[in-house]
Amino acid sequence: MPDKIKNKILVIFAHPALHKSRINIKLRRAIADLNGITFRDMYEIYPDFLINVEEEQRLLLEHDIIVLQHPFYWYSSPAIIKEWIDLVLEYGFAYGNEGTALKGKSMMTAITAGGSEDSYKPDGVHYYNVRDFLRTFERTAALCNMTYLPPFVVHPTSELESAEDISVYGDLYKKVMTMLRDTEIDFDAMNKFKYINDYILDQYKSWSV
Amino acid sequence: MDNFLFQAFIYLVAAVISVPIAKRLGLGSVLGYLFAGIIIGPFVFRFVGMESESVLHFAEFGVVMMLFLIGLELRPELLWRLRGPILGLGGLQVTVTTAVIFLIGYLLGFSWKISLAIGLILALSSTAIVLQILNEKSLIKTEGGQSSFSVLLFQDIAMIPILAVLPLLATRMPAAGVFKQTEAIHIGFTIEALPGWQQAIIVVLVIAAIIVAGRFLVRYVFRFIAETRIKEIFTAFALLLVIGIALAMQIVGLSAALGTFIAGVVLADNEYRHELETDIEPFKGLLLGLFFISIGASIDFSLFLKNLYIIVALVLGLIAVKMVILFVLGYGFRMRRSQNYLFTFALAQGGEFAFVLFSFATQYSVIPSPIADTLILVVVLSMALTPILMIFNEKLLQPRFSSLDQRPESDTIDEHNPVIIAGFGRFGQIVGRLLHANNIGTTILDSKPSQIDMVRRFGYKVFYGDASRLDLLYSAGAGEAKLFILAIDDKEKSIEIAQTVQKHFPNLEIIARSFDRRHSYELMNVGVKVIQRETFNSALELGVSALKILGFHAYQAHRAGLTFKHHDEKTLVDLRELWGDDEAFLTQTRLRNQDLLELLKGDEVDREENTDHSWERPDTS
Numbered sequence: 001m002p003d004k005i006k007n008k009i010l011v012i013f014a015h016p017a018l019h020k021s022r023i024n025i026k027l028r029r030a031i032a033d034l035n036g037i038t039f040r041d042m043y044e045i046y047p048d049f050l051i052n053v054e055e056e057q058r059l060l061l062e063h064d065i066i067v068l069q070h071p072f073y074w075y076s077s078p079a080i081i082k083e084w085i086d087l088v089l090e091y092g093f094a095y096g097n098e099g100t101a102l103k104g105k106s107m108m109t110a111i112t113a114g115g116s117e118d119s120y121k122p123d124g125v126h127y128y129n130v131r132d133f134l135r136t137f138e139r140t141a142a143l144c145n146m147t148y149l150p151p152f153v154v155h156p157t158s159e160l161e162s163a164e165d166i167s168v169y170g171d172l173y174k175k176v177m178t179m180l181r182d183t184e185i186d187f188d189a190m191n192k193f194k195y196i197n198d199y200i201l202d203q204y205k206s207w208s209v
Numbered sequence: 210m211d212n213f214l215f216q217a218f219i220y221l222v223a224a225v226i227s228v229p230i231a232k233r234l235g236l237g238s239v240l241g242y243l244f245a246g247i248i249i250g251p252f253v254f255r256f257v258g259m260e261s262e263s264v265l266h267f268a269e270f271g272v273v274m275m276l277f278l279i280g281l282e283l284r285p286e287l288l289w290r291l292r293g294p295i296l297g298l299g300g301l302q303v304t305v306t307t308a309v310i311f312l313i314g315y316l317l318g319f320s321w322k323i324s325l326a327i328g329l330i331l332a333l334s335s336t337a338i339v340l341q342i343l344n345e346k347s348l349i350k351t352e353g354g355q356s357s358f359s360v361l362l363f364q365d366i367a368m369i370p371i372l373a374v375l376p377l378l379a380t381r382m383p384a385a386g387v388f389k390q391t392e393a394i395h396i397g398f399t400i401e402a403l404p405g406w407q408q409a410i411i412v413v414l415v416i417a418a419i420i421v422a423g424r425f426l427v428r429y430v431f432r433f434i435a436e437t438r439i440k441e442i443f444t445a446f447a448l449l450l451v452i453g454i455a456l457a458m459q460i461v462g463l464s465a466a467l468g469t470f471i472a473g474v475v476l477a478d479n480e481y482r483h484e485l486e487t488d489i490e491p492f493k494g495l496l497l498g499l500f501f502i503s504i505g506a507s508i509d510f511s512l513f514l515k516n517l518y519i520i521v522a523l524v525l526g527l528i529a530v531k532m533v534i535l536f537v538l539g540y541g542f543r544m545r546r547s548q549n550y551l552f553t554f555a556l557a558q559g560g561e562f563a564f565v566l567f568s569f570a571t572q573y574s575v576i577p578s579p580i581a582d583t584l585i586l587v588v589v590l591s592m593a594l595t596p597i598l599m600i601f602n603e604k605l606l607q608p609r610f611s612s613l614d615q616r617p618e619s620d621t622i623d624e625h626n627p628v629i630i631a632g633f634g635r636f637g638q639i640v641g642r643l644l645h646a647n648n649i650g651t652t653i654l655d656s657k658p659s660q661i662d663m664v665r666r667f668g669y670k671v672f673y674g675d676a677s678r679l680d681l682l683y684s685a686g687a688g689e690a691k692l693f694i695l696a697i698d699d700k701e702k703s704i705e706i707a708q709t710v711q712k713h714f715p716n717l718e719i720i721a722r723s724f725d726r727r728h729s730y731e732l733m734n735v736g737v738k739v740i741q742r743e744t745f746n747s748a749l750e751l752g753v754s755a756l757k758i759l760g761f762h763a764y765q766a767h768r769a770g771l772t773f774k775h776h777d778e779k780t781l782v783d784l785r786e787l788w789g790d791d792e793a794f795l796t797q798t799r800l801r802n803q804d805l806l807e808l809l810k811g812d813e814v815d816r817e818e819n820t821d822h823s824w825e826r827p828d829t830s
Contacts, residue, residue, distance in 0.1 A: 050771040 004182050005036040007106075010063035014042045014070040014078045023112045023154055023166055024071060030170035031177045038063065042080045049083055056088040061101060065180055066146070068137065069110040072155075075126075075133040085140060094144040103145040106185060108196065109137050110173065113155035120155075130155075131194060147187055150196040152176055176200050219256045223249045224498050239341055240596040242498050246505020257506050265503035269561065270455070271496025272337045274489055276365075276466040277451050279340065279358075280473020281482055288474055291359050298356055298542055299363020302556070305534050306332035313530070322378040326575045327584065329371050330567060331527060335560040335592050336361045336466065337500055342599050343555065352544060353551030360556060365467045368562060372462075375566070379573035412461045416471065419454060423475030431481040435658040435673055447488040480661055483654070483672040487680040500561075508589050512582065523587045528594065531557040547610035554602040558595045559588030625686030626650035631676035631706060632697030633664055636722050636743055640694055641669065652685050656697075677706045679713055687714045695721040695737070700728050707735045729781060730788045749774055769809055776805050 011031070015024050018041075032039040038059065046052075060066065070077045092099050113120070113130060120129045130153055131138075141148040154169050176196055193199040223245035231241025249256040257264075307328040314324030339357055340349070348354040427450070434446050451469055458468030476482060513520055532553050539549035567581040576584075628644060630637050633655040644651050653671045655661050661671045674681040676697065687693065693710050697703055703721065710719055720739040723729040729740050749770050756766035780801045787794045 048771055050768065050775060 006184060007036075007064035007181055008062065009037045009065045009067060009177060009181055010059055011037060011039045011067045011069050011110075012042060012081065012084060013040060014068075014081045014084075016043055016078050016080070018043070021071070023169065024069070026166045026170045027069065027110070027112070027154070027173045030167075030174040034174070034177060034181070036181045037177060042084060043078075046080065049080060051080075051084055051087050053087050053090065056084065057090070057093055057101070060088070060094075060105075063105070065106045065108065065149075065185075066102075067108045067110055067177075072111040072113040072130075072133075072153075076136070089140065089144060100145060106147045106149055106187075107137070107141040107144075108149040108151060108180070109134055110152040111154070113153060115155060117153075117155060129194070147185070149180075149185070149187070150190055150193050150199060152197060153195045172197060172200065175204065179203070216257065219249055220499060220502060223256075223502060228498070236600065237342060237345055237596050238498075239338055239345075239501055240593075242501030243505040243593050243596075246502035247508060248505075249502070250506030250508065252508070252510040264499065265507060265564070268496050268500035268503050270465075271493055271498075271500045272561065273455050273465045273469050274451055274493035275337065275340060275497060277454075277469035277473040278486060278489060278493060280470040280475075281477050281486055283474055284477045285474055291355065291362075294356055294359035294542070295363050298538060299360040299367075301538055302360050302535065303332045303364060303367050305538070306531060309530055309534060313526075323576055323580070326375060326378050326570050327580075329374065330563050330570065331559055331584070331588070333364045333367070333560040333562045333566075334361060334531075334556040335558055335595065336365065337497060337561055338558065338592050338595050339555050341497060341501075342596060346599075346603070348551060351548060351551065353539075353548035353555070356539070356542070356544060356548070356552045357555045362470070364560070364562070365464050365470070368464045368467075369462070371566065372569070375570055375575055376573050378570075378575045408462070412463065415457055415461050416468075419457075419468065419472050420475050423472055423479075427476065428479060428481075431479070431673070432658045432662060435481070435484075443484065444488045447485050448492065451489065480665060480671050481673045483681055483684045484674045486684045487674070487678065490680065490684075504561075504589055504592060508593070509582070509586050512586055513590075516583065520583065520587060520590070523583070524590045524594070527559065527587060527591050528557045528598070547607055550602055550606050554598045554606075555595075557598060558591035559584075560592075563588040625689045626652045627691045628652070628694060629654065629682075629685055629687060629690050629692070630694045630696055631655075632695070632722075633669070633671055634660060634696070634698055636698065637694070637696035638664065640696055645669075652690070654681070654685055677702060677709055679709060682710065682713070687717055690714075690717055693717050693719045695719055697722075700724055700731075703728070704731050704735060707732060707737050711736050726781065727788075730785055733782075733785060745777075746774075772808055773805065776801075776808060 013024075013028060015021050018025060028039070028041075031037060040059070068077065068081055070081055076082075089095065089102075090099070093101050111130075115124070115126055118124055120126045120133075122128075126133075130151065134151055138148045152173060179200060190196060190199050193202070224242060227245035227248070228238050228241035231244065232238055248254060251257070307325070309328075310331050311321075311324045311328035314327050315321055319327070339361060343349040343354045343357065349358065430446070431443075434443055450472070454468045454472045455465035458465045476485065479485075535553040535556055536549060539552045544552060564585060567576065567585050570576040571578050571581045626649075628649055628651045630641050630644075630651050630653045633641060633653045634657070637653070637655075641651055641653060653664075653669060654674050654676045655664075655671050656673065656675050658673060661673055664671050672685065674685075676682065676685075687710065693714075695703055695706055695710075697706070703723075707719055707721060710717055718739075719737045721732050721737045721741070722743050723732055723740050724743060726742075729742060732740050752773075753766045753770035756769060757763055761769070780798075784794060784797055784801075787797055
């Protein structure tokens with residue numbers, strides 16, 4: 001089995017009120033125990049926000065794909081993800097002349113959004129699409145010489161009522177993660193899609209939501 | 210004296226040998242005791258003779274104590290909720306069984322007076338045997354267990370009118386003063402000489418006094434005694450309480466068991482409840498054991514063999530009649546099938562009250578002596594068969610029902626909390642308040658009476674007791690709890706408690722307050738994983754305030770405090786191995802302090818030495 005793993009994945013997970021989460025908790029359950037995936041619940045590890053920079057950098061070096069998984073709060077991430085970016089992606093480590101530690105790795109965002117896909121359009125309430133809002137993360141990856149993969153997006157969460165609907169997304173997320181783990185990243189092919197959800201559905205045409 | 214010691218020796222040897230064997234064989238302790246009684250009794254080894262009857266009367270006090278303990282577990286609200294089953298189920302069981310046995314007796318050709326007396330006496334079941342078995346099998350909280358308990362309670366109350374009715378059935382009056390008392394312990398005076406209405410007033414007054422005293426007065430006496438910190442006096446007071454109530458009940462002519470039961474219910478809310486339980490429990494256990502042994506020893510095998518067929522027929526008949534009535538009643542009261550079987554099999558025997566009532570009835574010549582002797586034997590045998598019937602029910606009938614059906618009702622005696630806090634002083638209170646604010650149930654133990662009194666005023670329920678005592682831990686629910694918070698302010702005691710808990714409740718996680726480094730290491734050595742030094746966090750906070758006053762930006766001071774905290778906590782664990790080796794420990798500590806200095810420098814502004822690049826590029830800003 002281990003020789004199948006092409007990419008080791010580090011999931012930086014943040015949800016400040018996990019007991020209220022419906023979807024993120026299911027997504028988490030679907031992938032947290034997979035082989036080759038290191039799952040880090042940041043609010044569990046650093047409830048006081050005092051991030052251990054050394055440890056986080058060591059983990060970054062050990063993995064090939066970094067996934068930031070969180071709810072899509074105010075068009076962005078919960079605070080601890082920002083804190084992690086601020087402190088861990090240090091000058092001289094992640095960026096700057098000698099900051100090449102992350103070169104060649106990939107970054108992906110996995111979010112649960114509050115509004116439907118239609119609401120993230122010029123004529124919708126949010127005006128811009130999700131990819132527009134994720135620009136900061138896309139540029140952060142680029143500055144660190146990482147490729148930024150299309151995001152995994154679940155929306156609209158408020159209308160996902162039944163447990164079956166949610167578990168469909170859990171299965172989909174698991175497919176994405178195992179694909180990223182076990183195959184060579186075909187960046188160009190993926191980038192044709194807005195979301196990695198669509199790419200994976202395209203890959204598994206027979207499999208439907 | 211020699212004779213007494215020898216007797217005690219025989220009883221104890223019989224119990225110590227037979228009960229563990231019976232338990233190992235899955236037969237339960239009651240059968241073990243009964244068997245021990247048969248073995249040492251007059252018909253096998255003859256170690257004990259006819260005096261076992263007086264032992265039996267003495268041992269009946271175990272039943273009184275058992276009712277007291279059951280009362281302690283039963284809050285008044287719960288008892289009130291049981292009023293339906295007690296009056297309805299209990300009332301019907303007694304009247305219907307009496308009527309049916311009366312009819313059978315009458316049809317067999319006995320006079321109506323004899324038939325009625327026998328009916329009344331045989332309608333009662335054995336509180337001692339049934340409750341002991343239900344407790345042992347943890348069935349007392351199930352629907353069937355609660356129903357059985359309700360019926361037994363009604364029977365206890367029914368004793369009073371039955372005692373009143375029996376003399377009316379008398380064919381001739383007994384010699385004066387032959388049998389004034391229903392219990393073996395004789396006391397100097399009774400209120401029987403008074404007119405009926407005065408008796409009634411006195412009875413009501415005594416019960417009211419028990420309730421009022423239990424509710425308002427006893428707490429202060431407990432406190433006064435607990436403050437002396439002499440354990441045996443507390444135990445003595447607990448016994449005094451039970452015996453005193455039993456005596457008062459006898460004077461007014463009520464069942465002692467009923468009186469102590471009421472006292473127990475009144476004290477169920479008391480903060481000294483756990484301590485009372487643990488003090489009375491061993492006495493109750495031994496006396497009940499003695500009681501069961503005496504029952505075993507009193508089985509009259511010569512009479513049994515002489516009338517073998519008749520007696521076997523009577524025993525089986527009694528059990529069958531009772532079972533049919535119980536089953537129909539259970540069905541009528543809509544018990545679930547599995548619970549109804551439990552109820553039916555539990556109560557299908559004669560009770561220990563029958564011994565007293567039969568001799569009472571012979572004294573008044575209601576029942577001729579040979580018939581009474583035969584029936585006493587029938588009752589004893591039916592009691593001895595009860596554990597076997599219960600095993601039959603448990604092993605052969607209950608497995609047919611799904612586990613869902615056997616699940617205990619949620620409305621049962623269950624107030625064991627997930628968290629136990631030992632020590633509720635300045636430290637434990639903060640922990641307790643936080644948990645309380647988050648709706649987490651805590652059972653609180655403290656050994657300072659003044660403390661308990663103070664905290665009670667704030668609405669917390671605190672139990673008095675020394676948390677290093679294993680029996681107290683059991684009754685506080687350590688067997689079921691998830692977490693044990695060790696917050697007492699006594700180093701040695703703290704280690705001792707941690708060891709006891711680790712040893713006897715390996716699944717109960719302990720988190721502890723420690724005094725200093727040394728105490729922390731001692732706690733680690735006995736296996737405690739989460740330890741908080743009592744002054745560490747508050748001192749740290751004060752240090753952070755100092756930094757702020759000295760001009761640090763609040764957030765910088767906050768981070769400096771956190772960095773210090775994590776570093777120190779890690780060092781504490783890392784240096785554990787070196788504790789005791791002073792030289793190495795000091796060297797390492799000095800090195801660590803150097804590390805910390807480096808670490809903290811990172812948050813300072815001096816760019817030359819900056820080792821922490823948090824948020825800033827070193828060459829900008």
